[in-house]
Amino acid sequence: MKKRTLWITLAASVTSFLIGYFAACLVRSEPNRELDEHREQVETTDYSFTNVSVLCWVMTSQENLFSRAIHITQTWGGRCNLTLYVTEGSPNRPFPGIVLTLPVGKGRNELWMKTRAAFTLIYERYYADYDWFMKVDDDTFVIVDNLRYLLASKNTSEPLYYGFSFRHPQFNLDYTSxxxxxxxxxxxxxxxxxxxxxxxxxPSGHSVAKAAEDLMMGLCLSAAGVRVGNSLDSQGRIRFLVFTLDNFIDGNIGDWLPRFIAHNITTGIDCCSSYAVSMHYVQPSMMYLLEFLTQHLRLASESKDHNYQVNGTQIPI
Known part of the structure; x- marks a missing residue:
């Protein structure tokens, strides 16, 4: 009973943090300098940000397809132009998404091999069809509209990639989570x-990076002359969140993170960009909460088209 009460309290706390953050973002009435500056950048491009094509692929496993990845198919996954679910084994029953099965082993030590094989196969099959190619984990929530908004002012022909920037002291390397x-x-x-x-x-593996596909990816991209691009907003706030949003709001980001980041970060209600792109370590139930907050929750004051009905009479808000 105590354990259940603890989980209920924790869920309520997390929910209140999330609702408070999104409400704060929605109700700010002062001019949005970030929006104005970014809009100027976007309008100099040849197309609207909604036309930016993105292939998303989800790093998952045979055992996690129906416990984690399936919730992405029900939330944000359908908003990428194409979403692939990459596993080391075929699903044992029908899955509501495109599964890409690779001949690699199971476990964390195989994540780099899976990543390398996935990007290679995606290049061979889909390179001509999409502008950008995003890799995420199966417990990541992506706000795809904001991803496109970020990428609209970027050049896909430049040797850059974007994400939450780490800096590894041993390799003197900037790479992304x-x-x-x-x-x-x-x-x-x-x-x-x-x-x-x-x-x-x-290399196929490294004594330090064997289980860290993101570090291996960074080492290989650096060797190929590809750098980490700037994904911070105009106020220096992060768009890619390595933890859940409430971790950043309440400052629960651990002691290790500040030692491995390539830029300053803050905590509290202004921790993160109003145009955040992704959040990690998101539990399935929280996927649906984030889906509602980002896709369905609206303020009546956002549009003059909203009306109350009183006794059959429409009254503008």
Missing amino acids: GGSGYVLGKEALSRFVKVAYDESVC
């Missing part, structure tokens, strides 16, 4: 594939 997702443009993906199986610059 795999959990919150990273996104490669055409040039970055093309360069990666050309060196992906060159063991001299992109």
Whole structure:
């Protein structure tokens, strides 16, 4: 009983944090300098940000397809132009998404091999059809509209990739977190594939990075001349969240994170961009809460089209 009460209290706390954060973002009435500055950047491009095409692939496993990945199919997964679910084994029953099965082993030590094989196969099959290629974990929530909004002012022909930036002191390397997702443009993906199986610059494994696919990805991309691009908003706030939103709001980000980040971060209600792209370590139930908050919750004051009905008479808000 005590355990159940603890979980209920924790769920209520997390929910209140999330609702408070999104409400604060929605009700701010002062001019949005970030929106104005970014809109100027986007309007200099040849197309609307809604036309940016993105292939998303989800790192999952045979055992997690129906406990984790399936919830992505019911929430944000359908908003990418194409979403693939990459596993090491075929599902044992019908799955409501496109499953890409690779001949790799199970477990964390195989994540790098799975990543390398997935990006290579995606390059061979889909390179010509999409502008950007994003990898995420099966417990990541992506706000795809905001992803496109970020990428609209970026050039897919530049050797850059985007995500939450880590800096590894041993390798003197900037790279991106795999959990919150990273996104490669055409040039970055093309360069990666050309060196992906060159063991001299992109080894199958490393004593330090064997279980860290994001670090191995960073080492290989760096060897190919691909750099981490700036994904911070105009106020220096992060868009890719390596933890859940409430972790950043309440400052529960651990002691290790500040030692491995490539830029300053803050905590509290202004921790993160109003145009956040992704959040990691999201439980299935929270996927649906985030889906509601980002896709369905609206303020009546946002539009003059909203009306109350009183005794059959429409009264504008």
